[in-house]
Amino acid sequence: MTAGNYSETWWGEYQPGGWPWDRTFAIRANATSLSASTLSTMDNRSKMTAAHELGHALSLADNPSTTSASIMKYPSTSAGVLTVPTTFDKTNVKNKY
Numbered sequence: 001m002t003a004g005n006y007s008e009t010w011w012g013e014y015q016p017g018g019w020p021w022d023r024t025f026a027i028r029a030n031a032t033s034l035s036a037s038t039l040s041t042m043d044n045r046s047k048m049t050a051a052h053e054l055g056h057a058l059s060l061a062d063n064p065s066t067t068s069a070s071i072m073k074y075p076s077t078s079a080g081v082l083t084v085p086t087t088f089d090k091t092n093v094k095n096k097y
């Protein structure tokens, strides 16, 4: 996992290294967009980004439309900035393996 200042708006980016897509990977954190956000705290935004991207490494997809609390959603409020996987997330990982 590396951090840098990128012009895009994403907080983090998961880059699969091949196939299967969740076996080798690189994660980038975007210090520019993480710093610009006013949701929650920088510490929490960074933790959520790491947890979200590692969720991809465990085969979880982005899940912006779920009504469940999840690290795979995109937070729109400070309360939505989660720093650890939820029971919903853990169940989804268990269902993958």
Ligand SMILES: [Zn+2]
Pocket (backbone or CB within 6 Å): 052, 056, 061, 062
């Ligand atoms: Zn994602």
